[in-house]
Amino acid sequence: MDTLSTIPRMPDVGWLGSFGPRTAQRLAFQRKLAQQSAPLVRGRVLHLPVYFPCTPEAAHDVLVTHAKSFEKSPGFRVILHDLAGQGLFTSEGTLWRTQRKMMSPLFQPAPIHRFADIMRAVAERSAESLRDGQSIDVAHETTRIAMSIVGKALFDVDTFDEADALGGALTTALSWVNRNLASPALVAHVLAMDATGALATRAPEALRPFFERANDKVQSPFMLPGVRDPELLSAVALVNERMQRMIDERRKQGLTRADLMTLLLTAKDPEGVSDRMSDKQVRDEAITLFVAGHETTATALAWSMYLLARDPEALAKATAEADALGDGAVSPWDAHKLAYCTRVFREAMRLYPPLMMLPRRSLEPVEVGSHKLPAKSLVFVSIYAQHYREDAYPDPERFDPDRWLPEREAERHRSSYLPFSAGPRFCIGMHFAMMEGPIVLATLLRRWRFEIDRDRVIEPDDFATLRPRGGVPAVVRARR
Ligand code: HEM
Numbered sequence: 001m002d003t004l005s006t007i008p009r010m011p012d013v014g015w016l017g018s019f020g021p022r023t024a025q026r027l028a029f030q031r032k033l034a035q036q037s038a039p040l041v042r043g044r045v046l047h048l049p050v051y052f053p054c055t056p057e058a059a060h061d062v063l064v065t066h067a068k069s070f071e072k073s074p075g076f077r078v079i080l081h082d083l084a085g086q087g088l089f090t091s092e093g094t095l096w097r098t099q100r101k102m103m104s105p106l107f108q109p110a111p112i113h114r115f116a117d118i119m120r121a122v123a124e125r126s127a128e129s130l131r132d133g134q135s136i137d138v139a140h141e142t143t144r145i146a147m148s149i150v151g152k153a154l155f156d157v158d159t160f161d162e163a164d165a166l167g168g169a170l171t172t173a174l175s176w177v178n179r180n181l182a183s184p185a186l187v188a189h190v191l192a193m194d195a196t197g198a199l200a201t202r203a204p205e206a207l208r209p210f211f212e213r214a215n216d217k218v219q220s221p222f223m224l225p226g227v228r229d230p231e232l233l234s235a236v237a238l239v240n241e242r243m244q245r246m247i248d249e250r251r252k253q254g255l256t257r258a259d260l261m262t263l264l265l266t267a268k269d270p271e272g273v274s275d276r277m278s279d280k281q282v283r284d285e286a287i288t289l290f291v292a293g294h295e296t297t298a299t300a301l302a303w304s305m306y307l308l309a310r311d312p313e314a315l316a317k318a319t320a321e322a323d324a325l326g327d328g329a330v331s332p333w334d335a336h337k338l339a340y341c342t343r344v345f346r347e348a349m350r351l352y353p354p355l356m357m358l359p360r361r362s363l364e365p366v367e368v369g370s371h372k373l374p375a376k377s378l379v380f381v382s383i384y385a386q387h388y389r390e391d392a393y394p395d396p397e398r399f400d401p402d403r404w405l406p407e408r409e410a411e412r413h414r415s416s417y418l419p420f421s422a423g424p425r426f427c428i429g430m431h432f433a434m435m436e437g438p439i440v441l442a443t444l445l446r447r448w449r450f451e452i453d454r455d456r457v458i459e460p461d462d463f464a465t466l467r468p469r470g471g472v473p474a475v476v477r478a479r480r
Contacts, residue, residue, distance in 0.1 A: 007051065007371055008036070010043045016184070018043030018050060023462045023469075030356070033385035034396070039369025046187050050378045051368065052385070056392070056413035058369030059381045062360055063415065064423035069366040072425075073359035073378060074193055075186045081220045082227075082236050083173050086281065087288025088428065098270040099285065103428060106260055112431045113333040115153040119436050120330050122148045123443035130448060132478040137471035138450060139302035143167050143294065145440055146301065150293035153432075154260040155286065157246055166242060170291060172235035174464035176226055185224050193218045194376075243283050243290070260289065289429070296354040297433045299465040300419075301440055304348040306472045307399045308445075309452035314401055315445075318344055319479075322442035330439050338438035341445075343401035345437035349419040351399060354465040356384040358421055383418045384466075392416040450474040 013020035013029050020026055033041065039058040043050045053059045062070060077090045084090050088099050105111065126145050130136065144163040151157045180186050196215035203211050221227050247265070255262045264282045268275065308315045321340045335342060358381040366373055373379065388396045392412050393403060402408070420427035427433070444450075452474045461469035 004042075004371065004373070007040050007042045008038050010041050010052070012044070017045050018052075019045060023460060026462055027384065027460065030382045030384045031388055033382050034388040034390070040371050045378070046184055048187065048378060050380055051371075051373060053369055053379065053381055054385065055369065056386060056389075056415040059386060059418065060413070060415040060422070061368045062379055062381055063358065063418075063421060063425075066366050066368070067423040067425065069364050070360040070362055070379065073190075073361050073380075075181070075190050076359055078189055078193070078219065078221050079177050079180055079186060079224075083177070083239070084288045084291065085284035087284040087286075089288045089292055095270050100424075100428070102267050102270075103260070103263065103285075106263060107428045107431060109431045112435060115149075115432070116330045116333040116435060116439060118153050119149050119439040120443055122152060123440040127444055127447040130476045132476065134476045136474055136476060138305045138452070138474050139298065139468055139471040140167075142301035142305070142440070143298040146294035146298035146436070147290075149297075149436055149440075150290055154289055154293065155246055155250075156257055156259055156261065166239065169235035169238040170295070172231055173239065174291075174295070176229070176232050178463050179226070180221070180224050183224070186221075189218060189221065189223060239287060240283065243286050244279070246286065247279060247282055261286070292427075293429050293432070295465050297436055299352070299354045299467050300345060300349050300433070300437060302468055302472050303352040304345050304437065304441055305444075305450055305474070306452060306458055306468060307348050307351070308344060308441075309450060309474070310454050311399055314344060314399070317401075318441065319445045322446040325442060325446065330442075333435055335435075335438075338442055340401065341438035341441045342434070343404040345434070345441065346404045346417075346419075347399060347401045350387045350393070350403070350417065351397075352460055352466050352468075353383040353387055353419045355419075355421075356462060356466050357382055358418075381418070383421075386416055386418055389416065447479060449477040449479050451477055 010018060010029070010032065012018065013025050018029055020029065029043075033052050033054055036054040039053065039055045041052050041054055043052060053062055071092050072090065077092075080090050086095060088096065088103065091099060122145055125148075126141060130141075144167070147163045147167060148158070193215065196211050196218055199211040200208055200215050226232060246261070250261050250265060255265055264277065264285055267277050269277050270281070308318055317340050321338060325337060330337065360379045360381065362373055362375055362377045362379060364375050366377075368379060387393065390396055393416075415422055420430040420433075452472060458468045458470065458472060460466045
């Protein structure tokens with residue numbers, strides 16, 4: 001076993017350490033990670049060391065082989081506290097295990113296949129609403145579509161017309177999250193969490209209640225800059241109010257539909273305190289699924305359209321596949337009918353992984369890439385770096401959907417491609433998204449041509465997801 005001192009150090013990007021304030025710096029750092037042959041390298045956030053697994057094998061150690069030895073980085077929980085609370089994305093331990101087990105059956109391929117018609121109907125509604133010669137932002141349109149699909153499929157609510165208000169509120173909330181990620185204030189917050197947590201168990205008996213209360217308090221981001229900004233507060237309030245209304249309406253209508261909302265509202269309290277889950281827990285789970293279920297897919301769809309517009313050959317192939325569907329249904333779902341659109345969607349997520357980093361912290365000493373890391377080590381798996389490794393993806397900058405032909409895919413390590421992560425905490429919505437992406441692409445391409453200026457390079461912006469900066473402006477042209 002190699003010692004910590006033999007782990008190569010990455011040069012700093014700025015005074016914060018490995019995380020520069022601008023997206024371009026952060027992406028450049030991750031491209032450097034992609035070029036490393038060492039399994040593990042070391043960077044820092046302020047004074048705290050951060051370890052970055054570089055090879056797919058080392059990423060696999062963290063996400064799969066030793067998944068039990070890690071928790072999500074506590075900073076993540078703090079920063080998402082007001083928006084997603086203790087939903088599936090942020091929860092840990094028994095709460096996470098119970099909730100994941102309860103929801104998993106609904107996200108298996110067979111139950112998800114029932115949603116193919118909803119996906120196509122929502123995409124068709126969007127296609128219907130467009131006009132020849134209209135200027136649109138493709139990213140805005142894909143957000144409307146993805147938000148409506150997740151609302152209808154999982155909660156049986158229609159958000160198509162509300163998408164702008166909800167989307168605006170979520171953008172405000174997520175941009176605050178993004179501004180504070182890797183900020184010195186968040187690091188200080190996490191240190192305060194650790195200190196009060198330790199004192200709550202180790203301080204003299206009489207003082208423990210005080211530290212317990214202090215530790216409770218620092219679970220929320222109360223001391224981060226801008227947390228009381230009126231615009232942020234009203235955005236979070238709007239999202240909460242819409243979710244609560246959805247819960248109230250469904251309770252009133254009776255819980256007869258076989259969908260996710262019914263499952264949540266009839267499930268047992270995961271803590272075993274009462275015979276049903278609290279409205280707060282239902283709300284946390286619903287918001288989590290609602291946000292995680294559309295922001296990522298919308299981003300991946302917008303990049304897919306952008307990349308296709310810049311590659312006439314790939315566009316012709318994807319359009320021919322869409323046309324071959326005729327007016328035929330996509331349901332029952334048959335992935336082979338949309339094999340090329342699926343490859344486009346996968347390649348878009350390689351080049352622009354919607355979530356590009358998986359921050360973890362070790363719970364105990366653990367082996368990663370043949371180094372033993374101590375407990376409480378920060379280990380960040382860069383999805384982006386894996387996707388730009390030249391040994392897995394020759395000419396990694398090139399958009400090439402045929403990288404996803406089965407025989408070529410079989411040559412790569414499983415953890416070379418991680419848009420949905422891997423191991424026990426992999427994305428619960430993976431099958432949902434992998435069906436939705438190709439269906440939406442094909443439905444839009446069948447009807448319209450999206451003219452996107454091929455000379456204009458759109459840069460990624462690492463918002464909460466890796467969004468296209470300034471959107472994807474396009475002019476819609478009728479095909480038939
Ligand atoms: C292209 C679309 C999507 C991408 C790229 C994506 C990506 C991811 C990734 C990378 C994670 C792991 C995060 C981590 O471990 O830190 C994750 C988790 C999660 N995703 Fe997705 N996701 C997508 C679509 C969806 C959809 C459609 C849903 C729900 C309908 C969803 C719900 C979730 C939830 C609830 C988690 C947390 C799972 C857990 O920790 O048990 N995602 N997603």
